[in-house]
Amino acid sequence: MDDTSENGPHAGCPHFLHNMQACGLHTDGIYLPPRAHVLTFCLTPHYKKCTTYENYCFFQENESDPSSGDGAGRRRFARIAGRRQVRLRSCDDLGIVTGAFEEKATTVDYSRGGMRIITEKAIPRDSFVLFDFGEDFLIPGLQGVAELSWHRPYPNNSRRFEAGLTFKDHFSGAALALELEK
Structure with a gap:
């Protein structure tokens, strides 16, 4: 599958390595997610619900105020x-x-x-x-x-x-x- 999908060229996870069909979040080896996972999360706007993404990424991918009380852009870990x-x-x-x-x-x-x-x-x-x-x-x-x-x-x-x-x-x-x- 190429970088484009029905949801647009950048609808999926920014950490998905299209050329290898691998997850770029793992640094201790190469993780090749199952095809069903790739189609459900990696190539769709639903990538933020992926448990690997949730464990490694703590900012929502927007430039909202991280210190606002509305929860948008909040960190997942104690400051x-x-x-x-x-x-x-x-x-x-x-x-x-x-x-x-x-x-x-x-x-x-x-x-x-x-x-x-x-x-x-x-x-x-x-x-x-x-x-x-x-x-x-x-x-x-x-x-x-x-x-x-x-x-x-x-x-x-x-x-x-x-x-x-x-x-x-x-x-x-x-x-x-x-x-x-x-």
Whole structure:
């Protein structure tokens, strides 16, 4: 099956690897979902009901306010408030540094699924970033790959931006989950 369907070219899961008919959310191997699963979830707008998607993705795929009380765009994991410095660099989905984007950011909060940050530069749309935490973070020197889920101008300051990043390497989320359980 090609990238188009009766629901349009991008109606299905953004993590489905069409050329391999595989799920791109698994990083510890290749997962080839059964054909019935592919037709029910991966290639349809119903992909958000897939248990694999629910377990790995916590932002709804829109740019609604993640801190609003209406439930849209809310995180699935408990947030830990904390201001920590994090270095961001543009990269590909494997974490190989690409492009010229580099920025120091400050976390607003983080969870096992991602983090909300404040930056001085806007992160380019549809970007992956390699992030590096300093030695003062919960897990000193934690590094991983995240994808931009949403961004907007920071309230009352047009020279700053607020953004939500979703961990894509799964190690970061797993490491934070273990640390937060202590």
